[in-house]
Amino acid sequence: MKWINNLESFPYPFKGSTYRYSNNSIPMKTPLCVEVTPDYIEEMQLKRTLLNHHAERCYQSLPHTITGQWEIVELVIDHLAAQYPDQFSVEKKGSKWTFNNKILEEKQEFTFGGESTFPEEPLAFISRHVQEDLILMMQRDGDLYLDAGQLCFPANWSLAFNLGMKFKCIHHPIPGFKEEGLDDRILQFLMRLEAGNPWERKNWSLMAGDRLDTSLETFDQWGKLRKQVTKENAGELVHIRVEVQKLFRLPRTNGILFTINTHLLSLENLVSNREWLKQFHDILSELPPHITDYKGISLYKNEVLKYLSEKLESGKVV
């Protein structure tokens, strides 16, 4: 669920009273690369509209990724059919597969691994059936490269610009990431990822507004809202954005699939949990400038802090 009103399903990201960048990956308890939530139909409509109208922004791939893309198709379909048998099924007769999406009432027959099965690439096809964004990183020469991806809901980055880029270069804009040696540690961690042992992590930021598709390409439109935040409207306008990222090694190509599930929760919903209010206030007050700058919070951090302080003092929950 993305625009969450139900606090129990929100992937609350904080621990302790301070936040710093770290490799906060943990082994997955339920090794599923995708999830189907009650917002499935609504989000698939939004995603497909974006994919149809902004193909270059939302989908990029290099030609050598097709085998890896098929591995993703297999992993995603197997997980969907196993976890949600009432909604999805797959019939495999050799390489003749029939995938049935019963929610959208779409049946697709295809030759697994075959070249001209779909009008589009395998990754593009399967991405039209899942709420998550799907990123494929290929491993070679002791490095990881972002070689294909379907990205409708980025947190202010450009898939088109990052295509073909090495892991460390992708993270170059994050202040302190390199200096603290984190880029190397996380790269080494990812390169040791084993098939069958998926990991997951959460990443968070704040945003003014409630758009899921905060691409770098459209920043000139949605970024402006940052200037409109006041302590009076922060509860409604400002949202905490949490990405649940899942990491799966693809055994045949040795690539890595990242699935990204993005969740938004308004501050007024967040602070209705008194413990979260207290903890988030502590973390935001203490957050160093290099992190607030990169997360795009600097322009309105003070207004949010005023809002949180008032909530804390008043002791009353909205």
Added chain:
Amino acid sequence: MTEAVFVPGKRKYVFCSDQEGIKLLFNVIEQVKEEGRPYEIFKIVENQDCLELGELLKKQKMGTHLYVALPYAELEKVRKTAEEIGFTEEETQYIGYGNKVKRIFCCRCHGMNETADVQADILCSQCGLELSISDHYSVFHNAFLGFVAKL
């Protein structure tokens, strides 16, 4: 790097340059000749793609040292070709000359722009957006990311 440096004792030397760039490699080529080492010169003509050079580089055995002298704007595609084939930083020297024109990727329309002054904001030649130039570089695009200058 602004000057080619002779690295003695290599199995073979490959020089890659254009008409003008070859002058920057002259001293090193002389030294290679004096040492009697095997070498090869590959001439690049303007706006040539790197396919042929790629084929030549692929044929080289371990221990080959590569010198490239080209205008800054053309250096990067050769660097990319050599890196993809597996030439490491230690095995290569890149000497650029001329204007250091940089390519700027527009964050909004993906259009490509060129500028010599990365300190100043530019207007995207394709969509008109005012862009600040970041130090985020893509080898794939051979370009720096230009991002929204004013909200």
